[in-house]
Amino acid sequence: MDNNLSHNSKNEVIIFNPRSANNKYRIPMSVLQVAACLEGIYTWTIIDGNREKDPLIKIINQLTPHTKYIGFTVMPGPQLKQAIPFAKKIKEQFPEIKMIWGGYFASNQFKTVLESGYVDYVINGPGDYAFPSLLNALDNNLPIDGIENLIFVRNKEIIKTQKAELVNYDDLKPLPYDKLNAIYDIPSYLGKTYLGKKTLAYHSSFGCPFTCSFCAVVPIYNAKWKGKAAQGIYKDVKYIKDKWGADSIEFHDNNFFVSEKRVIEFSKLVKDEQMIWWGEGRIDTINKYKDETLALMREAGCKMIFFGAETGNDAILKKMDKGGTQTGKQILEFAARMKKFDIIPEYSFVLGTPADTEQEVMDQINFDIDFIKQIKAINPDTEIIIYVYSPVPTEGSDMYNKVLDSGFRFPEKLEDWLNNSWENFDLRKNPLTPWLTHEMIDKIKNFETVLNGYYPTVSDIRMKPYQRKLIKMLSGLRYKTNFFHYPYEIKVLQKIWNYRQPEIQGF
Ligand code: B12
Ligand code: SF4
Numbered sequence: 266m267d268n269n270l271s272h273n274s275k276n277e278v279i280i281f282n283p284r285s286a287n288n289k290y291r292i293p294m295s296v297l298q299v300a301a302c303l304e305g306i307y308t309w310t311i312i313d314g315n316r317e318k319d320p321l322i323k324i325i326n327q328l329t330p331h332t333k334y335i336g337f338t339v340m341p342g343p344q345l346k347q348a349i350p351f352a353k354k355i356k357e358q359f360p361e362i363k364m365i366w367g368g369y370f371a372s373n374q375f376k377t378v379l380e381s382g383y384v385d386y387v388i389n390g391p392g393d394y395a396f397p398s399l400l401n402a403l404d405n406n407l408p409i410d411g412i413e414n415l416i417f418v419r420n421k422e423i424i425k426t427q428k429a430e431l432v433n434y435d436d437l438k439p440l441p442y443d444k445l446n447a448i449y450d451i452p453s454y455l456g457k458t459y460l461g462k463k464t465l466a467y468h469s470s471f472g473c474p475f476t477c478s479f480c481a482v483v484p485i486y487n488a489k490w491k492g493k494a495a496q497g498i499y500k501d502v503k504y505i506k507d508k509w510g511a512d513s514i515e516f517h518d519n520n521f522f523v524s525e526k527r528v529i530e531f532s533k534l535v536k537d538e539q540m541i542w543w544g545e546g547r548i549d550t551i552n553k554y555k556d557e558t559l560a561l562m563r564e565a566g567c568k569m570i571f572f573g574a575e576t577g578n579d580a581i582l583k584k585m586d587k588g589g590t591q592t593g594k595q596i597l598e599f600a601a602r603m604k605k606f607d608i609i610p611e612y613s614f615v616l617g618t619p620a621d622t623e624q625e626v627m628d629q630i631n632f633d634i635d636f637i638k639q640i641k642a643i644n645p646d647t648e649i650i651i652y653v654y655s656p657v658p659t660e661g662s663d664m665y666n667k668v669l670d671s672g673f674r675f676p677e678k679l680e681d682w683l684n685n686s687w688e689n690f691d692l693r694k695n696p697l698t699p700w701l702t703h704e705m706i707d708k709i710k711n712f713e714t715v716l717n718g719y720y721p722t723v724s725d726i727r728m729k730p731y732q733r734k735l736i737k738m739l740s741g742l743r744y745k746t747n748f749f750h751y752p753y754e755i756k757v758l759q760k761i762w763n764y765r766q767p768e769i770q771g772f
Contacts, residue, residue: 271757272716276333278307279324283314283347288316291453291466294517295368297445298636302393307400314347316449321351327358334400336392338368339378341481345370345682349381353717356383363403365383367392373657374484374675374682379423381679387416389425390473390485391432405715423731430485434493436550442505451509459724460514460568460698465505469493471489473520475547478574478586478664479615482519490523495530504573506538513566522546522570525554532558532565541550545571548599548610549591559606567608569648571700572599574612577636581618584664589698593636609723612640616709619667619700627708629724632745634712636640646720652711654707655690656698681708709750718755719744725765732762 280300284294285516287411303309310327316322323333326653335355339348343461352364365389371378375387385620388395395414402409409415413429455463466656471476481544507660522528544567550569551559575585577593596612616633620626642648656675659740676682690697721733734759743752758764 269667272432274307274400275331276307276400277329277331278303278309278334278336278400279312279327279332280309280336281312281320281324281338281349281351282566283337283344285342285344286315287341289456290454291444291456291515292451293338294466294468295438296336297440297442298365299336299338299396300394302394302397302443303400304438304441304749306397311445311448313449314344316453318345321354324351324355324455325358327450327741328362328528331360334363334365334403336365336367336396337368339366339369340474341369341370341374341682342688343554344368345688349679349683352700353383359422365396365399367396367483373481375425376423377675377677377682379416379418380677385417389414390428392554393432393437394429394455423471424649426623428487431489431491434470434491434495440501442501444506444571451505454512455505455509457726458513458515459726460543461511463509463511464501464515465511465536466515467498468517469498469500469521470518470523474523475520476586477575478584479654479657480576480617486519489688491708492518492524492527492667495534496525497498498531499534500559502535502540503538504559506540513540516542516544518544520546520550522551524677525558528554529558529561532561532567535614536565537563539566541566541568543567543569543571545573547591548572548574548596552595552599553604556606557741559602559608563606569609570603570743571613571650573615574640575615575706576618576629576633577630577639579588581629585615588679596636597639597643600640600647608646609646610644611648611650612637615652615654617654617705618664619654619671619698623700623702630708632706634708637716637743643714645720646723648724649716649720651709651716653695653701654698668678668698673698689756706747711752714719714759715740715749717759718752722765728764732758 281294282296293313300309300311312320312323319321337348337352356364362383364383365386366378366384371387372389378387391414396411399409399415402412403609410426413427415426417424430444455465458464470490472490473482474488474490476483476488493542502514540743574596575587576582577596579592582591600610613631616630620629637649656665657674676687681687686697718736721728740755743749
C-alpha cells in the first residue's frame with residue numbers, strides 16, 4: 266500500500282455517481298470516500314447522476330485538457346442504466362481518458378466489465394489506497410502489477426492483483442463534506458424518512474466477518490470486517506447535525522453491529538443528540554448483546570434494525586452458510602426480545618433458493634410463508650422484507666455450485682445487463698433462475714402483496730391512518746385463509762397510493 270502519494274498532479278479526476286434512486290437519494294458515500302483519497306493530490310469533482318438532469322452532458326462540459334481520469338461507482342441495478350451507456354460514449358469520444366470503475370457491480374462482475382472494451386481498470390473492493398496509487402502509476406508510467414485491489418486486461422488476459430489487508434478506517438482522510446456541499450447542497454441529501462425529517466446516510470465499516478453463500482459482500486471482503494472508532498463516527502455525525510440539521514441516521518454498513526463495544530461507545534456519545542438511527546446487523550450477534558446494551562441503544566435513538574433472517578428452515582440456513590448460530594427458533598425468540606426493548610426488527614427473507622426437486626423448492630416457499638406469519642403473530646411490528654434469491658458469484662460455495670449446475674449463467678456482455686429482465690434480477694424481484702417456475706414466483710409475489718396489505722410498512726410515512734385501516738381490512742381474509750391468488754384489489758390500492766417498498770426504494 267502506498268500511503269505517501271504527496272505529489273500534486275496537474276491531472277484532474279471526475280468521479281461519477283450514476284443515478285441510483287428516483288427520489289430520496291442519499292449523500293453519495295462511495296464517491297465522497299473516493300474523493301477523500303484524492304484530497305491534496307488531484308483536483309477532483311463529483312458529478313451525481315441523482316442531482317443532474319443530463320449527467321452525461323455535465324460530465325462532458327466539465328472536461329478540461331487536464332482531465333485524464335474518470336471514475337464511476339457502480340452497484341447492480343438502476344445505476345447500470347447510466348453507467349453503461351455513458352462509459353461507452355465517453356470512451357468513444359475521448360479514448361485517451363482512462364475509465365476506472367469501482368463498487369460492488371464492478372468488483373463482482375469484473376470480467377464482463379473489462380471485456381466491454383470501454384472500462385480500462387476495475388478497483389476490486391476498497392479504493393482508498395488503490396485508486397491514488399493507480400493514478401500515480403499511470404501519471405508516471407510506473408508498473409501497476411504491485412498495486413493491490415486492482416483488475417485490468419493485459420494482452421487479452423485478465424490480471425487480478427493481490428487483495429489488500431482491510432483498510433484502517435481511522436487512518437483515512439476526512440470526508441470532504443464542505444467541498445461536496447459546494448457542488449451539491451448537503452441539505453437536499455438529508456431526506457425525510459421514517460426515522461426523521463433530515464436523515465443522514467453514513468458508512469462506518471468495511472466488510473463483514475461472515476460468509477453467507479448468497480451475499481455479494483463475501484467475494485470482496487472474504488469474511489473480514491473493520492470499523493471506524495465510535496469517536497470518529499460521532500464527530501462526523503455531530504458536524505452534519507450542527508451544520509446542516511441532520512436529525513436521524515441510516516448506517517449503510519453491511520454489518521454495523523459486529524462490535525458490541527463500539528455500539529456501546531457510540532450510543533453513549535450520541536445519546537444526548539436526540540437523533541434516531543437505524544443500521545444492519547445479525548440476529549445471532551445482537552442476541553448476544555446484554556440487556557443493558559439493548560436498552561442503552563434504544564435510549565440513544567436506535568429505533569429499527571435490519572436483519573438478514575433469510576429463512577426459518579435450519580437446513581437451508583446451513584446451506585446458505587449463514588455461519589454463526591442463527592436458527593429458526595432463535596429468529597422467533599429474538600423478535601419477541603426486540604419487542605421488549607421497543608426496537609423494531611426489520612427481517613429480510615430470501616425465498617426461492619435452489620433445491621433438488623421442484624416440489625422441494627415449493628415446499629420451502631410455503632414453509633417460509635408460514636414462518637413469516639408466525640413472526641408477525643409474535644411481534645406484529647416486525648417489518649418483513651422479501652427478496653427472491655438472486656445468485657452472486659461466490660465461487661466455490663455449495664450454493665453457487667448448485668446454481669451453476671442448474672444451467673444459470675450471468676450475462677456475458679455488459680450491455681445485456683440493461684435488459685429489463687436483468688434489471689429485475691438485480692432488484693431481486695425475478696431472478697431468472699431455472700429452478701423457479703412462474704407459479705413459484707407468483708406465489709412469493711402474491712404473498713408479499715397480501716402481507717404488505719395486511720401489515721403496511723411503517724417506513725411509508727405518507728400513508729394515512731385511514732389508508733392503513735382500509736387496506737388491512739381488505740387483505741384480512743386472504744391473509745388469514747392463505748388465499749393469495751390474484752390479489753388485484755390490493756395491488757390497485759398500492760398503486761394508487763404509491764405504496765413504498767423499502768427493499769427497492771431504500772430501507
Ligand atoms: C446506499 C446503498 C444504496 C442506496 C443508493 C444510495 C444513493 N446514492 O442514493 C439505495 C438504497 C438506493 C440502494 C439501492 C440498491 N442497492 Co444498494 N447499497 C447501498 C449500500 C448500503 C451503501 C453504499 C455505500 O455508500 N457504501 C459506502 C462506500 C464508502 O463503500 P463502497 O461503495 O464499497 O465504496 C468503496 C469501494 O467499493 C470502492 N469504490 C466504490 N466505488 C468506486 C468508484 C471508483 C472510481 C473507485 C476508484 C473506487 C470505488 O472504494 C470505496 C471506498 O473504499 C451498499 C452496502 C454497502 N455497505 O456498501 C448497498 C449495496 C451496494 N446495494 C446493493 C444492491 C443489490 C442494491 C439494489 C440494486 C437492490 C436491492 N434490492 O438492494 C438497490 C437498487 C434499487 C434502486 N432503486 O436503486 C448490494 C450490491 C450487491 C451485489 N450483488 O453486488 C449492496 C452491497 C448491499 C448488499 N449487501 O446486498 N443501495
Ligand atoms: S451477515 Fe449479512 S453482510 Fe455478512 S455475509 Fe451474511 S448476508 Fe452478507
